[in-house]
Amino acid sequence: MIDLSTRYLGLPLTSPLVASASPLCESLDNLRAMEDAGAGAVVLHSLFEEQIDVDSSHLDRYLTHGAESSPEALNYFPDLAGYNLGPDGYVEHVRRAKEALAIPVIGSLNGVSTGGWIEFAKKIEQAGADALELNVYYVPTDPALTGVQVEQMYTDLVRDVKASVRIPVAVKLGHAFTALANFARHLDVTGADGLVLFNRFYLPDFDLERLEVTPRLTLSSPYEILVRLHWVAILYGHIKADLAVTGGVHGSSQVLKAMMAGARVAMMTSALIQHGIAHLARVRADVVEWMETHEYASINQMQGSMSYRSVAEPAAFERANYMKVLSSYALRRR
């Protein structure tokens, strides 16, 4: 019997396959389908504080716009009894998800202010979330802002949130840090229970005809797993926090590689959007089949087996890697 169980953020999971934060998680039916397909846990879509602010400002602006200007039209909209503008809708979703699912439910939060992060984190905890993923994204466009200051903002945030909730807290990061290993250790020391590598973001694209910048988010490709494997393998064993891979996990091979690099879980979104939630069950079956074929008994057995400190040639993870690839490419062309 193959043992797929793993532990993530201190939570026992039946499988390392986790559905990561995406619009798919907005529906309870989808969440149930994910559980049925073998997800070990789900990370709910993110609660965006900035979105709440924007929605609130827009609603106020347009309910007010043109009001009290004309004797015939003192306003243009009925003032409804209530608007689901704060975190209440999200919190209710967490509560319902917990009721509906047996697997752990991880809330996801994207804040902009310290007050917002803490307030919303508490609400997500109170709604019954098993853990919280901080979806941190900050573009340091100010040339006066140093890398140290940026990293300090992240660690302050983790410290504040950790101090205000009891559930485990994971931090989802982008990979644009000068010294990621050092930064990861800071987060680890500050109390992060997990690091989720790496976030994928909307990126500005150009519309050549209209000469406009348009944000674009494309689905991930399996190729994107490489940078995640690289950094999980490097960090594994150097920090206490659990590691999770997200981005580029499309099939069983990426899941297995993530585990071998040292991740506790492998998170999927793009493949589920592309192939449907049932794809999760196929990946799970493929993982089992591969493990059976290759005589692995448990996930635990392979976790970290190909990490920086477990491989025969650690230099492969360092600069030499670059040179070697080039030379091997040159060899193949010959």
Place this chain on the structure above:
Amino acid sequence: MATEMSWKQTSVTVDGNEAAARVAYKLSDVIAIYPITPSSTMGEWADQWAAQGVCSLWSTVPTVIEMQSEGGAAGALHGALQTGALATTFTASQGLLLMIPNMYKIAGELTPAVFHVAARSLATQALSIFGDHSDVMAARATGFAMLASSSVQEAGDLAAIAHAATLASRVPFLHFFDGFRTSHEVARIEALGDDVLRALIDERTVLAHRARALSPEHPVVRGTAQNPDIYFQAREAANAYYFRCPDVVQAVMRRFAALTGRRYELVDYVGSAKAERVVIVMGSGAETAAETAAALNLAGERVGVLKISLFRPFPAAALLAALPRTTQAIAVLDRTKEPGSAGEPLYLDVVAALTEAVAAGELSAMPRVIGGRYGLSSKEFTPAMVKAVFDELAAPRPRNHFTIGIDDDVTFTSLAWDPGFSIESADAVRAVFYGLGADGTVGANKNSIKIIGEETAAFAQGYFVYDSKKSGSVTVSHLRFGPRPIRAPYLITRATFVACHQFSFLERFDVLEAAEPGAVFLLNSPYDPEHVWDRLPRTVQEQLIAKRLRFFVIDGSRVAREAGMAGRVNTIMQTCFFAISGVLPATEAVAAIKRAIEKTYGRRGDTVVRRNFAAVDAALDQLFEVKMPQAASATSDIRPAVAASAPDFVRDVTARIIAGRGDRLPVSALPADGTYPSGTTRWEKRNIALEIPAWDEALCIQCGKCVLVCPHAVIRAKVYEPAALAGAPAAFKSASAKWRELGDARYTLQVSPEDCTGCGLCVEICPAKSKSEAKHKAIDMTPVRPLHDAEVANWDFFLALPTIDRASLNASLVKDVQLFEPLFEFSGACAGCGETPYLKLLSQLFGDRALVANATGCSSIYGGSQPTTPWTTNAAGRGPAWANSLFEDNAEFGLGMRVALDRQSAYARELIARLDGALTELGPALLEADQSTEAGIAVQRERVAALKRRLAEIDSPVASELASVADSLVKKSVWIVGGDGWAYDIGFGGLDHVLASGRNVNVLVLDTEVYSNTGGQASKSTPRGAVAKFAAGGKTAAKKDLALMAMTYGHVYVARVAMGASDAHVLRVLREAEAYDGPSLVIAYSHCIAHGYDLRHGLDQQKAAVLSGHWPLLRFDPRLAHEGKNPMQLDSKAPSVPLQSYAYNETRYTMLVQSDAEAARRLLDLAQADVAARWRLYEYLAAMPGTPAETAHD
């Protein structure tokens, strides 16, 4: 879902509409509604309460149903009443007129019902939305009892009395109060709790009403047809009910007094017990009259006021009983005009009652009775005017049939009054605030009244005056606070506090005119206390000094900006008001303001509340008192309203209205028949834009899109010979014209800085971007201040440049049409309006031969509101002839124009035939003229001119006849214009008939998918899933497909267009529609402020509407059928983006997502299915083969 929600007897701060609606809602099962100013908010409240599950007195949620017209509402109500429901409705003005046929039925059948009316003027020589009794007086013969409220408190109290009395008497009631003056006045009142209403309504009368209901269980027939043998007697059979009715009302009033302590009488006398002179009056004027009489009696006079509460059945006995026997002279005041009558209605009734009493010996002698008119269309009715009436009664020969409140220098009906007379109490705060609609002044003042009314022992009153513009509109708030009840339903002319929330107003109006000596003046000023003095106009400086005013400034706009509330200075100025007016201690006031902010904005999210709090906190630190010099120093002053070069009428009349002095115009200044000159907006330079487009001539590709989309016709293009540039201002720009055929001509794109609203649509549509800096376009929005003077000079020079001959241009190209002169300009429509670009284009294409029949609505308000009109003329003096008849009859109105034109043309042709010998070759040329092109029309105009010259030489009656109709020989273009409320709902029956008639009319529906003008009520055009008033839970039914319905006739040219999706398509459709010799229907997508997004992006949204399939572009051209082709052409591609990507950019959709996500999702899914189904049907229709031509002709 019903929620048990009881209302308790408590103090509330509400307006008259809410006071009446609260009672009507509680006492009704069925509420049939239709929007009409100023009653709309009563229906809106009812709809909102029903959506929230508020219960009636019988613990069930009333059914609120919106109908297609007031006539429909009355019909539905009649049915509901006959089926045993307690039913009510709310209306005003023309709406009440449409209900009259049903009112006769409801009364004739002795059916208990209450109609609540915010009484309003009727459309006569002009429409007016304001208050008088013209509408209710037109309904006085229906058999309805009529009960008049004179204050906000009474609007609630008498509403309850009306409901109880109708059930007890079986006579239906019309309960009315003065539109705006009472319906919109905000005051602290004692609201009626459920317990009072329960005690007031005799449940047995409710059960009796239900027992009379039509039911197959105990069937009867009602509404029979009768013959001479019995109709008369049957009509008299109801007499007993009417004879009893006043007693029933009085009994209910007694019961009401026992329950509430508030005593009402059918006819209430106040004043001296030994009065010699008495005024009899109804409505809010009675409050003014009573207060004035009290003041005069204190001064030793002996006067009194009889307030009529029950007008029908006329309480003659109560009137006689109440009238002091010492009365020697009576003035009866009517707030209506009945031209040609022996006197106005109340006057005639009073005269009849007194005459009968004298004849019967109940009154020893007939007092002298005079009648007068006052207060039409909310004209001010002040204590000074009341005094003038009392004074007139003391004259040896008092003038009868007088008017008060105007200067009638034509028929000399008016009484003079002393504007200096005042009875304002010394212990009240009287505050006047000048604001912009957009800065939130009115909303903050309403909050202030609530704060004072509900948190202190003081009484509070607020009334708000708006101008008739929808962009840059000025608001004036009049607030009174005091230790005693406030009975002053007139504007403040002696203010203890004046606030001006926009610095620029100082140059436009005399804002300190109302300030009394020693008052406080608060100014939102971009200049600090040290420098502001030098920026003030001389009039302001002089009054500050002469009246010894205290002067405070705050840079409220900066504080607002810093708090993230751009432009919304409301809470900042409100905080300053409390800080310096002394109404409340500052700390208490700040706390109360914050509570009010939480209450008002809390539901919209913490962010909004936090931002407002920040503004309040920052306000007091930035408030400074200004130390003033001893003498005025300014050399500039309030600027003239119009240029000195304006025509006489504009200078003598229009300018005074613009300057806010229209009240002082005498009767002789105004046309007697409602006819006004065209083209007057050009004189009203409103200067409301903060930014205007600036042109980069090097980058511009001269495509003309900006000119096409400008809603206000403020950005224009001309092509001209280079020599015309001689004498151009230094800053005047031009470029080589990109028209190959025009050689070395120059091109200029020019903006009128003083007429621009700064909407930014032009910049959004501009396709020309800089290759080295993408954000820079051929036009960029730029702060107006540094550009203003140079651009004013440029605009003047531009206007004087020659206009290119249209014959040299191609009218099918947007690029060429930009050079056509617009004959619709500078309207007061909302900045960025989605309707006006279509009208402007229409005026460019056909304006010189167009007649426009305009349905009431936004387009009639920005098209025809005084003081100025945007419809204008070209250099030849030709332009659109525009008229508004009503809301419901516009299609028929336009058809009438067509029929008349055709008849005149036919008659002219007959006359030409009769004069055949005299006209030689001109006759046949006139009759056979080809006018299918502009060139052909131009030649025909020349022939008609020649004809007139020839006819002048012929001395015969036939020649004179022909001269009078000769112009009809030139082709005319009839345009029937209106919004979706008209075309889809109230006017649909007429529109259908007009389309069926086959006559050559062009119908342009400016479809905003909502009743825009009355504030966003749902129409049958409102899409599924959109939130609107009367559809607070999101509209559940799909949008009506008016285009498809019209296509079924086969002979109607039908098109659906959206300028933002394809301007070329719009151009093509308008030209095809106009050229089609039959009825045409063009339905134009018009983005609107009621959609809830930044209208800068209106054209992008139009495009998204088409891409999503919500608004497929199409044409149905019957001419193609005659050619054997399929007349249906789909002009847009299959939906390519989900409906959500269009809809969820707009608050009307997203507010449902935020309030009820599940309903939003369900309705969006249904709406998406609508899109697919409609597209399938359209594709099928467009793919059908044509019918062979010969068959088609069979």
